[in-house]
Amino acid sequence: MSKVLVSDPIDQAGIDILSQVATVDVKTNLKPEELISIIGEYDALMIRSGTRVTQEIIEAGTNLKIIGRAGVGVDNVHVPTATRHGIVVVNSPEGNTIAAAEHAIAMMLALSRHIPDANASVKRGEWDRKTFVGTEVYKKTLGIVGLGKIGSHVAAVAKAMGMKLLAFDPFISTERAEQIGCQLVDMDLLAQQADYITLHIPKTPETTHLINAELLAKMKPNARIINCARGGIIDEDALANALKSGQIIGAAIDVFESEPLGESKLRDIGKEIILTPHLGASTAEAQVNVAIDVAEQIRDVLLGLPARSAVNIPGLGPDVLEELKPYMQLAETLGKLVGQLAGGRVELLNIRLQGELATNTSQPLVIASLKGLLHQALRERVNYVNASIEAKERGIRVIETRDASIRDYSGSLHLEATGNLGTHAVTGVLLGDSEIHLTNIDGFPINVPPSQHMLFTLHRDMPGIIGKLGSLLGSFNVNIASMQVGRKIVRGDAVMTLSLDDPLPDGILAEIIKVPGIRDAYTVTL
Numbered sequence: 001m002s003k004v005l006v007s008d009p010i011d012q013a014g015i016d017i018l019s020q021v022a023t024v025d026v027k028t029n030l031k032p033e034e035l036i037s038i039i040g041e042y043d044a045l046m047i048r049s050g051t052r053v054t055q056e057i058i059e060a061g062t063n064l065k066i067i068g069r070a071g072v073g074v075d076n077v078h079v080p081t082a083t084r085h086g087i088v089v090v091n092s093p094e095g096n097t098i099a100a101a102e103h104a105i106a107m108m109l110a111l112s113r114h115i116p117d118a119n120a121s122v123k124r125g126e127w128d129r130k131t132f133v134g135t136e137v138y139k140k141t142l143g144i145v146g147l148g149k150i151g152s153h154v155a156a157v158a159k160a161m162g163m164k165l166l167a168f169d170p171f172i173s174t175e176r177a178e179q180i181g182c183q184l185v186d187m188d189l190l191a192q193q194a195d196y197i198t199l200h201i202p203k204t205p206e207t208t209h210l211i212n213a214e215l216l217a218k219m220k221p222n223a224r225i226i227n228c229a230r231g232g233i234i235d236e237d238a239l240a241n242a243l244k245s246g247q248i249i250g251a252a253i254d255v256f257e258s259e260p261l262g263e264s265k266l267r268d269i270g271k272e273i274i275l276t277p278h279l280g281a282s283t284a285e286a287q288v289n290v291a292i293d294v295a296e297q298i299r300d301v302l303l304g305l306p307a308r309s310a311v312n313i314p315g316l317g318p319d320v321l322e323e324l325k326p327y328m329q330l331a332e333t334l335g336k337l338v339g340q341l342a343g344g345r346v347e348l349l350n351i352r353l354q355g356e357l358a359t360n361t362s363q364p365l366v367i368a369s370l371k372g373l374l375h376q377a378l379r380e381r382v383n384y385v386n387a388s389i390e391a392k393e394r395g396i397r398v399i400e401t402r403d404a405s406i407r408d409y410s411g412s413l414h415l416e417a418t419g420n421l422g423t424h425a426v427t428g429v430l431l432g433d434s435e436i437h438l439t440n441i442d443g444f445p446i447n448v449p450p451s452q453h454m455l456f457t458l459h460r461d462m463p464g465i466i467g468k469l470g471s472l473l474g475s476f477n478v479n480i481a482s483m484q485v486g487r488k489i490v491r492g493d494a495v496m497t498l499s500l501d502d503p504l505p506d507g508i509l510a511e512i513i514k515v516p517g518i519r520d521a522y523t524v525t526l
Ligand SMILES: NC(=O)C1=CN([C@@H]2O[C@H](COP(=O)(O)OP(=O)(O)OC[C@H]3O[C@@H](n4cnc5c(N)ncnc54)[C@H](O)[C@@H]3O)[C@@H](O)[C@H]2O)C=CC1
Pocket: 071, 072, 073, 074, 093, 096, 097, 100, 145, 146, 147, 148, 149, 150, 151, 168, 169, 170, 171, 172, 200, 201, 202, 203, 204, 206, 207, 228, 229, 230, 254, 255, 278, 279, 280, 281, 282
């Protein structure tokens, strides 16, 4: 049975799902060296934001197949190292969207009405109504930095509260922003015009210290800033100075450059600042959502299925994945087949999406084809995560083409591999929803389902040849499950496809090639 380590607190709903397929150990608050010393035992690691999954931890996780982040941000996982080692990294892109958006709104209102300090003062026994006069958000301008999932929900709620919305997000179209009711502006204009700024962007080299002394200086003197995205997007020293000097009047911060927050100038600021300990996702609902979302993906990957929200496998949204899963299986099978037919070192893989398949996204099919192609060389070391990198490192060029006009089946996939030993091509289709059929080998039409052990011969179509091959296989005690000949013209060249019950014994291929009329023979294990 597989083993999963859960190293941050996650909802029981997630543990229950993992327990269906694995032994689950929950060990929280581990020091990095403790994690390094035990991670080698585990097939999967499930975390929240508390565990930093460093390069060293990943390298020590020699059995790891998947790291699941129960949340959005994967900045606490060294994703390039995971990718390099073929480890899938998954997250829950939407499970805590509402929670984080509502926290940002709560922070904005709490700042505007001084709720934390008013509450503390009443609890101290005071009744001070003058100090805590607030401001309304109605008709004020909210500048949203990052108009993704959380930013968009913040926009919807803020609009309903009567706020004017500006947004800065270089990766979103004006039309999309308008749909959400936001005017897209550049960062400087947003800083100059907003009464409130709320951050909903990932931490990247471009966004690190995006809010710095220079930008804070451009903000209105009565402006407030909210960060429920990631620590480090705001320069904390610059923010502390801007608040102390009265350059801006308020900040509400949920995420910090270093967490848990240690010594910090931010702690010394009074009622102008609200600090929460990374609570954006901490709602009962969000924790159930992210735990289920990520646990299901870990379960699937441990069962050999692809994950729906892998951050290091591009282009696999849940809908796309559901539709393409059977085609990925087809691509992988064809990749294995053409790789073994080509033998030797493959230098070029041509992938053609045909018929209805031509309208689909190709990236997952390319990845699955490469995974199949490299299987012979790398076995279980190659997976959906590292197939593209491994192919690149081996100098395999990939050319993708589409031909919607090929209509012999509703959709088919054609792979052609060229290597130091020649070129081979295979075509396959799905019958029904998921039954794979091979429809062409090296230009010869066939119609056979793939099987674990297969033999292909290139021969002259002439009487007696099938019988001779059958007797030869029988003399080696190899049982033929099915056989089919594909030819273009009668008595011309032909391909024989045999499904065998057993693997071919060593040395038999050389004997097969000696049969008069047989020019070549290939054995394939799928
Ligand atoms: N405080 C907490 O507990 C939580 C924090 N988060 C954080 O909130 C942030 C936003 O999450 P989502 O909305 O789910 O992500 P998302 O991916 O849906 O949206 C992010 C948006 O930022 C934009 N963006 C990227 N680089 C940018 C740049 N340089 N300048 C301006 N915009 C840029 C993108 O185009 C995208 O629209 C993430 O950092 C995530 O980790 C998410 C959940 C909980």
